[in-house]
Amino acid sequence: MAQRIVVDPITRIEGHLRIEAEVDAQNKISKAYSSGTMVRGIEIILKGRDPREAWAFTQRACGVCTTVHSFASIRAVEDALGIKIPKAANLIRNMMVAQQYVHDHVMHFYHLHALDWVDVTGCLSADPAATADIQKAISPNYPRASAAYFADVKKKVKAIVDSGQLSIFANAYWGHPAYKLPPEVNLLATAHYLEALDAQKTFTKIHTIFGGKNPHPNFVVGGVPMPIDPNSDTALNAERLSIIKDSIDRMIQFVDQVYIPDLLAVAPYYLDYAALGEGLGNFLTWGELPDTDNSDTSKYVVPRAVIMGRDLSHIEEPDPRDFERMKEYVTHSWYEYSSGDQEGLHPWKGETKLNFTGPKPPYEQLEVEQKYSWLKAPRWAETPMEVGPLARVLAMYASGHKQTQELTDYVLKTLDAPLEAVFSTLGRTAARAIETKVFADYLLTAYNGLIDAIKAGDTDTFNGDKWEPSTWPSHAEGFGFMEAPRGALGHWCVIDNGKLSNYQMVVPTTWNASPRDHKEQAGAYEMSLVGTPLAVPDQPLEILRTIHSFDPCMACAIHMVDADGNDLGEVATGMNVCVS
Amino acid sequence: MEINGAGRKLVMGLGNTLNKDEGLGVHALALLQEKLAARAPEVEFLDGGALGLNLLPWVEEASHLLVLDSVVSRFSMPGQVMELAKDEIPLYRNIKMSDHQITFQEVLGLAKIRGHFPEYLHLVGAQPVDLSIGYGVSPEIATILPEVVERAERVLRGWGLVGRR
Numbered sequence: 204m205a206q207r208i209v210v211d212p213i214t215r216i217e218g219h220l221r222i223e224a225e226v227d228a229q230n231k232i233s234k235a236y237s238s239g240t241m242v243r244g245i246e247i248i249l250k251g252r253d254p255r256e257a258w259a260f261t262q263r264a265c266g267v268c269t270t271v272h273s274f275a276s277i278r279a280v281e282d283a284l285g286i287k288i289p290k291a292a293n294l295i296r297n298m299m300v301a302q303q304y305v306h307d308h309v310m311h312f313y314h315l316h317a318l319d320w321v322d323v324t325g326c327l328s329a330d331p332a333a334t335a336d337i338q339k340a341i342s343p344n345y346p347r348a349s350a351a352y353f354a355d356v357k358k359k360v361k362a363i364v365d366s367g368q369l370s371i372f373a374n375a376y377w378g379h380p381a382y383k384l385p386p387e388v389n390l391l392a393t394a395h396y397l398e399a400l401d402a403q404k405t406f407t408k409i410h411t412i413f414g415g416k417n418p419h420p421n422f423v424v425g426g427v428p429m430p431i432d433p434n435s436d437t438a439l440n441a442e443r444l445s446i447i448k449d450s451i452d453r454m455i456q457f458v459d460q461v462y463i464p465d466l467l468a469v470a471p472y473y474l475d476y477a478a479l480g481e482g483l484g485n486f487l488t489w490g491e492l493p494d495t496d497n498s499d500t501s502k503y504v505v506p507r508a509v510i511m512g513r514d515l516s517h518i519e520e521p522d523p524r525d526f527e528r529m530k531e532y533v534t535h536s537w538y539e540y541s542s543g544d545q546e547g548l549h550p551w552k553g554e555t556k557l558n559f560t561g562p563k564p565p566y567e568q569l570e571v572e573q574k575y576s577w578l579k580a581p582r583w584a585e586t587p588m589e590v591g592p593l594a595r596v597l598a599m600y601a602s603g604h605k606q607t608q609e610l611t612d613y614v615l616k617t618l619d620a621p622l623e624a625v626f627s628t629l630g631r632t633a634a635r636a637i638e639t640k641v642f643a644d645y646l647l648t649a650y651n652g653l654i655d656a657i658k659a660g661d662t663d664t665f666n667g668d669k670w671e672p673s674t675w676p677s678h679a680e681g682f683g684f685m686e687a688p689r690g691a692l693g694h695w696c697v698i699d700n701g702k703l704s705n706y707q708m709v710v711p712t713t714w715n716a717s718p719r720d721h722k723e724q725a726g727a728y729e730m731s732l733v734g735t736p737l738a739v740p741d742q743p744l745e746i747l748r749t750i751h752s753f754d755p756c757m758a759c760a761i762h763m764v765d766a767d768g769n770d771l772g773e774v775a776t777g778m779n780v781c782v783s
Numbered sequence: 784m785e786i787n788g789a790g791r792k793l794v795m796g797l798g799n800t801l802n803k804d805e806g807l808g809v810h811a812l813a814l815l816q817e818k819l820a821a822r823a824p825e826v827e828f829l830d831g832g833a834l835g836l837n838l839l840p841w842v843e844e845a846s847h848l849l850v851l852d853s854v855v856s857r858f859s860m861p862g863q864v865m866e867l868a869k870d871e872i873p874l875y876r877n878i879k880m881s882d883h884q885i886t887f888q889e890v891l892g893l894a895k896i897r898g899h900f901p902e903y904l905h906l907v908g909a910q911p912v913d914l915s916i917g918y919g920v921s922p923e924i925a926t927i928l929p930e931v932v933e934r935a936e937r938v939l940r941g942w943g944l945v946g947r948r
Binding site: 260264269400407419 | 830
């Protein structure tokens with residue numbers, strides 16, 4: 204029997220993402236299974252509620268992605284009720300969306316993904332002066348580039364490692380043979396890991412101002428909650444606009460001077476990952492950054508697109524209302540459908556009836572021939588799809604978005620890699636950086652557009668024409684999209700007599716981490732791991748690299764304090780890696 | 784090492800309100816705020832939800848930080864009210880699949896290594912009984928929320944942040 208590697212972060216309740224991978228005699232992955240081991244079930248909570256308040260609940264569906272679920276929700280309700288939002292409101296929303304990309308991608312790169320490539324303990328042998336030379340070479344205008352600065356960072360890391368007490372950097376695979384960076388690049392990246400936290404603080408100002416309330420901003424069906432009035436203390440005024448402009452400038456500076464240069468400094472040591480981790484070669488986007496009218500997809504900055512089998516010469520626009528092609532399957536998921544588990548259902552007809560048939564935790568292996576995940580298997584035209592930054596960059600690239608084409612070509616040329624290299628773990632990670640640059644620059648464009656609109660007196664931010672339920676039809680169906688940082692998000696709602704009668708969310712990680720479907724087709728994570736060699740099978744760093752490149756959103760619902768900490772023994776390792 | 788330029792006095796309620804008792808910190812926060820807001824003008828009441836790393840700026844700007852949250856320990860029972868003093872809260876980082884698994888303890892750990900750690904830090908919480916899907920806490924937790932609020936008030940009083948009306 205093949206060896207099965209299990210990667211499953213343990214928490215105090217069963218949950219999260221679990222990967223089981225079978226390896227052959229050469230320690231290469233031959234098959235992989237991805238399972239969401241925690242049920243979300245927000246759909247059940249929303250039934251019967253006021254559609255105008257749905258965003259306040261969906262906002263909590265993911266503790267971290269509050270904005271994306273709020274936007275998808277209000278757009279779904281606006282779509283159902285035929286509500287158009289004012290121009291200034293759309294610009295403000297687009298700025299909140301674009302800011303979210305910059306914020307989330309920087310956080311993902313430095314605080315989750317970087318540590319897959321950067322050995323923090325590896326910087327202890329770095330020469331700070333040589334590190335400073337590298338910094339000056341990759342980013343000549345960046346101010347924190349002195350040998351003294353890097354010596355200080357090195358000292359900090361050494362203190363942490365030596366203390367053994369503060370294990371903020373503990374529980375990783377430090378020293379693993381798959382870490383390839385020279386000590387100086389490790390030190391450089393570790394310094395930026397810490398700096399990125401300061402940068403984030405300035406990034407969030409846009410949400411604080413436009414949302415009116417932080418950390419959980421306000422949203423409203425029909426527009427945005429903040430009025431524009433240059434002469435008011437409580438509205439969007441000149442002072443607040445200048446804070447926003449400053450925040451945008453800092454984002455652009457960080458992306459240009461830190462994020463992109465770091466990507467290009469680290470990638471050359473890991474070019475083997477330009478040929479690993481592809482997965483499906485099929486990509487889907489719902490599109491993003493509309494030009495005022497949400498229903499006019501031709502004017503989206505990110506197009507609504509399907510790409511099949513790597514074919515960039517042919518992109519098709521998917522219709523989320525297509526009952527035949529947009530379906531979710533539960534053949535291998537812990538749900539049951541009234542029409543039978545081999546059938547797919549369009550989200551408007553979607554059902555959320557839980558049917559856990561799995562083994563009682565803790566268990567050694569999932570029963571992958573049966574049902575094995577709390578995630579459903581969404582499919583477009585009965586085909587598994589990848590969503591996320593790579594899908595978006597490819598959609599923009601293939602549809603002729605000039606800046607995306609130039610940036611992609613620049614990155615490939617710098618790494619001396621062919622276009623095919625984008626279909627990989629490294630390609631996904633590079634695409635995330637490329638689109639961060641596109642969206643950071645877009646922020647400035649949208650900001651200037653907003654200033655022009657204000658000058659022209661176009662200051663409406665809310666359309667209340669259909670606020671009252673008495674103006675609604677007795678039955679309505681709506682689709683709300685959002686290209687969340689980690690990929691295409693869709694909310695499908697059905698409103699009957701003023702209340703929600705059905706609500707289905709198909710989130711990016713459901714696409715990417717989906718289990719097998721009615722035709723036994725594997726999902727994106729499952730396929731992406733096939734063929735990856737593991738240097739040390741019981742320390743599967745290579746699996747983390749590829750899974751992290753998708754930026755999973757899992758199990759963010761549960762955040763209890765663990766009073767015992769490291770005393771919990773097995774739990775403190777945070778990761779149950781067993782070989783059987 | 785501990786610099787708190789902004790000196791904010793924060794009560795932070797944590798947890799996800801869609802998983803019943805997971806959200807007990809947020810529900811306790813609302814009760815505490817209702818009870819104290821008029822008598823504790825310096826204190827900010829913050830619904831931190833499950834925002835993870837996004838909460839770091841608040842933590843780093845706080846001189847006083849009272850955390851209300853659900854707590855699990857082998858040494859306690861479901862429904863039991865618990866307090867952890869500053870040096871009893873374990874700080875660590877785990878291998879994780881997603882950045883959404885950044886725990887509040889990791890946020891505190893990051894604040895510490897960055898040299899911006901609250902001078903006064905305390906946690907009041909309870910061990911959850913029911914973490915299933917649903918809005919609002921279980922009946923067992925509902926009966927002990929007043930004790931959580933009372934203990935939280937005592938902590939704030941001890942820090943000299945609650946005046947008489």
